[in-house]
Amino acid sequence: MPREVSEQEVRAVLEAERAENIRGALPLDRRQMLRGAVWGGAAAAAAALARGAAVAQTAPAEGTGNLPPNTPEWMTQQGAPILSPPYGLPSEFEKDVVRQPTDLTATATASWSFTPLQDLHGIITPNGLFFERHHGGVPAIDPEQHRLMVHGMVERPVIFTMNDLMRFPAVSRIHFLECSGNSLTEYVNPEPSVQTTHGLVSCCEWTGVPLATILQEAGVESGAAWVLAEGADAAAMTRSIPLSKAFDDALLAYSQNGERLRPEQGYPLRLLLPGYEGNMSIKWLRRLEVGPEPWYTREETSKYTDLMPDGSARKFTFAMEAKSVITHPAGGGKPLGGPGFHEISGLAWSGYGRISRVDVTTDGGRNWRTAELDQPVLAKCLTRFRLPWQWNGEPALLASRAIDESGYVQPTREQLLAVRGQNSVYHYNAIQTWRLAESGEVSNAAV
Amino acid sequence: MPPFEPRRTALIAALSLCLAIPAGAQESRFGFGEPANPEQIAGWDIDARTPGVGLPEGSGSVADGREVYVQVCMACHGEEGQGPMDRLVGGVGTLDTDKPAKTVGSYWPYAATLFDYIHRAMPFDRPQSLTPDEVYAATAFVLYMNELVPEDAVMNAETLPKVEMRNRDGFYGPDPRPDVHNWPCMRNCEPLSPEVGEVEVPTQSEIQ
Incomplete structure (x- = not known):
């Protein structure tokens, strides 16, 4: 049996090693003593210390103590226990990989933040790094109190709960979402980094109900050609969507990358219009009104119209080109x-x-x-x-x-x-x- | 309740709905959700569709609007609608210049949109807190500041859609894109000129 060591003794050894970063240079008997302590019944204390060490360490070791031929420090003690934390987070060494705000807006609620494209791999954007564009901040919506109303030129005006919507046959598809203002600085005042030139594009696997299913459920009347989508945010963000798109590949999404939507992405329900400018994929979706013509809301007249050199402007330019x-x-x-x-x-x-x-x-x-x-x-x-x-x-x-x-x-x-x-x-x-x-x-x- | 009960109920509902659908409309329905009653719809149907469908009852004058504006709009939009937040006034004649100012007076094509937007999203810190009368009044005053209505104007569901906006015919569609064309030259191509102000047109012989 290894001899008993006190928690104080273990702590002193660990701290000495951390301070001098000399794990590999410790005398053999001290290392053996430490391992003996771990296997000898002080496991909980050592694990607690290891957790403390992991949290306390904020920068990569500058020395060579963890490099060959030495044994890396993290191999000589138990790592953090399960559920550290229950919802997993990126490594502390990736703490600089975050969204970056624009400096072009006067408020932080009607504003946007950029995805760090320079730090990402593959095609899927992690949910916590998905770009943001809000027109009235992020509402905190209780899904039990959220409703989707479908009315207007329909045979059966209907109100759905989230539970209702999640009973419908669902589909999962991987699509990008890009703000129509992505790279807007490049017209006039080019930005230095790819995060701020192109970071208003992200890509997720989205899960939800085809909008066509919901419109068929309500029964669209003849003569209808557009549907107004309205969010439950402070902007009551509103866009007119052609019914042709609604019946094509539009989704009512409640999930992204396997988990429920993040609040910034429209929790508990958003519209998703693949390939179309991002603002049309109304977040926090609460209402769909079917009508004969577009509404010409502020967001499709004063904003999100494209001014040409001759002073005229293009309206309803939906697709994001290659x-x-x-x-x-x-x-x-x-x-x-x-x-x-x-x-x-x-x-x-x-x-x-x-x-x-x-x-x-x-x-x-x-x-x-x-x-x-x-x-x-x-x-x-x-x-x-x-x-x-x-x-x-x-x-x-x-x-x-x-x-x-x-x-x-x-x-x-x-x-x-x-x-x-x-x-x-x-x-x-x-x-x-x-x-x-x-x-x-x-x-x-x-x- | 046994675990299969909801599914069976849904199936029965779907089947009975199918039976009720006339020939020619064969798509199945699930019967989820509750019918929306007129009162529920009236409470949520806050939009005004151009040219003015759905504008509520009520009215507001330019004079009333000046009071509303001073109380809840001016702090952000300025005494004369110049800002600092979104500029509401001026900019007429600037749309084809280097510094276009897209305001209610210079750019917005429809007056009803102003009611719709103020009603749903303003004031910024207390959206949907204004009564229809107050929204009509604020709308009237913003239009007056832009010299689009006279000082004695009163806005309501009848008069607002008739306001003639300067840029009413300034927008066009359908989407003319793709409108910019490139040719994927692979060898000995005209180099890129990304710098601002260094736009050069390549000669045909240099494009593969």
Whole structure:
């Protein structure tokens, strides 16, 4: 049997090791004593200390104590117990991977925050990093007291509880959602990082009831052509949706990435219109009114209309056209460590359907190579592209160009501005060029 | 209740509904939810559809609106509607310039939208706290500040849709996109010119 050690003694050893980061250099007998203590009945005390150590540690070890040939500190003691915490969180070492607010709005409730694209992998956006766009803040809605009313030009005006809605046959689909104002700064005042140039796009697996099911349940009358969707937020956010879209692929979503919607994403119920500008996918959905014509609400006249150089404006520009951006290397991301092999990686998407091809240039657009696309490539969904690259260490201009299954080719900035001017605000989808400096630093070439 | 009971009830409801549907409308229904009664609908149906369908009873004058504006609007929108929050007044003639000001006077196509929006979302810190009379009055005053109605105007369900907005015909559809065209050149292409103000048009021979 190992000899008994006091909690105080264990704590002293652990703290000494942490302070000097010399785990591997401890005398053998002290290490044996510690392990003996753990197996000898002081397990609970040691585990508690380990938890304390994990919480207290806020930065990676700067020393070499955990590197070969030494035994890493975290192998020599029990880790945190289960349910630490009950709803799991990212590693403490990822605490800087968070959404970033805009500095363009006067309030924090009618505002937006950006997804950190430079830190994400694959195509799914973690729920806590999904971009935000609210027009009156995030309401705290008790699902028991939430109702969806369907009325107007229907045979049976009806009110659904959340339990009612969740009894209908459901579907799960993976779709991107992009704010129509994503990249709006790139028209006039380009931003330095990919988080603020392109971070108003995210992608989830959504689960819910097809809107068509609900409209069939209510019975749409002949002559109806539009449906008004209204949120239960302080803005009572409202958009008119063509019935053709409502009966096509619109969802009443109550889940994202397997769990119920986050409050920021419309808990307990939101509309989801795949491929359409994000604001139309009304969050906190409480009402659907079927009618013969669009309503021309403030959000489809004063806002979310596209001003052209001649002073006229386009209305009801719903689809988000094909777009792509390199997320590594990218402005705001880690600098490239030096010449040699680097994988260029990024995201492409289109509101018109699937991405069919992504080309990448490393010489400012003179020559392009076609990138590999991660499978699956889904319609109206983020697609991850990758291209192997040998960097010679010289300054480079990197950009990507998406082509979708409709044949649409992502335009250059000058092509877009030549048609739309610089006051359109919404639907900026031009090719994004990153400037890679000799130092490995990456910046927006448009700045 | 046995665990299969709700499912069976739903099935019976669905079947009985199917039987009630006339030929030609064969889609099955589930029968979930409760009928919405007129009182429930009236309480939630807060919108006014252009040109003015659904505007409620009530009315408000420019004079009444000035009082409402001073009390609940001015702190954000300014004494003359200039801001700091969303600018309400001015900007006429700026839409085709480098600094377009999209206000009620210069940009909004329909007057009823103003009622609809104030009614549902304003004032910012107390939405849906104004009576229809107060909303009509605030609407009248904002239109008056934009010289769209005279000082003695009274807004109600009849008069508001008739207000002629300056940018009524400024919007067009259907969506003309795709309107910007690129060609996916692969070799010896015209380089990208991402910099602001360095827009160059490539020559045809340089485009693959």
